[in-house]
Each structure stands twice: as C-alpha cells, then as structure tokens.
Amino acid sequence: MATENFQTLLQNPTVAYLQSTTQDHLTSKLTHLRTMVLQPYLIEPMSTFLTTYTGAMPDLLSLFMLAIILLISIKVVNYAFRVVMFWVSLAFRLVFWGSLLGAGWYVYSVGVENAGRDLGWIYGVVVGLLGEFQEKSKTAAAAYAKGPK
Incomplete structure (x- = not known):
C-alpha cells in the first residue's frame, strides 16, 4: 500500500515538473561553475603547467x-x-594544579596570617620592580627622544 502511494506521488505532474526543473537548474548552475570558476582558475593553469613539461611529463601513477x-x-x-x-597542555596543567596545591599546603603549614604577610611582601617587591622598570623605561625613552649627541 505504501509503494502504491509513493508511485502515485511520483507520477504526479507537479513532482515530474519539479524533477525536470531542478535537474535543469542544477545543470545550468554546474555549467556556470565550470565556465566561471573551474575553467579559468583551475583547468587552464593546470593544463598550461602540464604542457610546459612535455619532455619530462610525469605519468599519472607518479x-x-x-x-x-x-x-x-x-x-x-x-x-x-x-x-x-x-x-605541553599536560605540563601546563601539572604546573597549575601543583602550584595551587603547593600554595594551599604553604598556607596550611605557616598559617593564614603569616601567608598573608608573605603575600604582601611579594606584592611589594613586584610593585617596586615594576615601578623601577617604568622609571628606567621613561628615562630611556627621553634619552632616545633627544637623539644622539
């Protein structure tokens, strides 16, 4: 019964029209693709490249x-x-989780107060180094702006 319905559907004039117009439309689009894209950009350059090596033309198997x-x-x-x-990603993950566990162990072993004090000291060192770097870079930029003596 299902095959009869399918056969009657395929024999419908609308389906036949859509099949023919789709096929014609697809053929025209593929022809357009070949003439506008494949022929000038792929086929002709490859044929000129292959014809320049007529004496040493490699075979198809090569x-x-x-x-x-x-x-x-x-x-x-x-x-x-x-x-x-x-x-590389495994190494980065190991370093990240290892440093996180190490920081947790350090806080556990010295206490929160001492760990906070040490963190403040590290922050001060980093801010001091960055400030010194900024001063030296400003001095170097000013010397460069003056130019050679």
Missing part, C-alpha cells in the same frame, strides 16, 4: 603516488602536532 605521500605526510605531521600539544 602524480598519484605523490598525492598519497603528501596526504600521509600531512597526517603524520598532524599526529605529531597533537602529541606535542597533549604533552
């Missing part, structure tokens, strides 16, 4: 093997990149 070797090389490089990125 080109196919070259393409396969290129694809395998890209896969190997991608695999190596993923392995390296795994180990």
Whole structure:
C-alpha cells in the first residue's frame, strides 16, 4: 500500500515538473561553475603547467603516488602536532594544579596570617620592580627622544 502511494506521488505532474526543473537548474548552475570558476582558475593553469613539461611529463601513477605521500605526510605531521600539544597542555596543567596545591599546603603549614604577610611582601617587591622598570623605561625613552649627541 505504501509503494502504491509513493508511485502515485511520483507520477504526479507537479513532482515530474519539479524533477525536470531542478535537474535543469542544477545543470545550468554546474555549467556556470565550470565556465566561471573551474575553467579559468583551475583547468587552464593546470593544463598550461602540464604542457610546459612535455619532455619530462610525469605519468599519472607518479602524480598519484605523490598525492598519497603528501596526504600521509600531512597526517603524520598532524599526529605529531597533537602529541606535542597533549604533552605541553599536560605540563601546563601539572604546573597549575601543583602550584595551587603547593600554595594551599604553604598556607596550611605557616598559617593564614603569616601567608598573608608573605603575600604582601611579594606584592611589594613586584610593585617596586615594576615601578623601577617604568622609571628606567621613561628615562630611556627621553634619552632616545633627544637623539644622539
């Protein structure tokens, strides 16, 4: 029963019209794609490139093997990149979680008050170093603006 409904649907004049117009539309779009894009940008440059090497023209098997070797090389490089990125991200995660656990252990072992005092001292050192760096960079910028003597 379902096949009868499907067959009557396919025999409907509207479906037949849509099939023919879709096929004609698709054919015209593909023809346009070939004439406007593929022909001037791919087919003609490749044909001129291949015709310049008529004496040393490689056979199709050599080109196919070259393409396969290129694809395998890209896969190997991608695999190596993923392995390296795994180990780098693992190292960063270990450093992050290790420093977090180390800071927690330090606060636990010396107490919150002493850890806060040490943190304030570290903050003062960092602010002092940044201030000194800013002064030296301003002095160097002023000396550079004056130019050579």
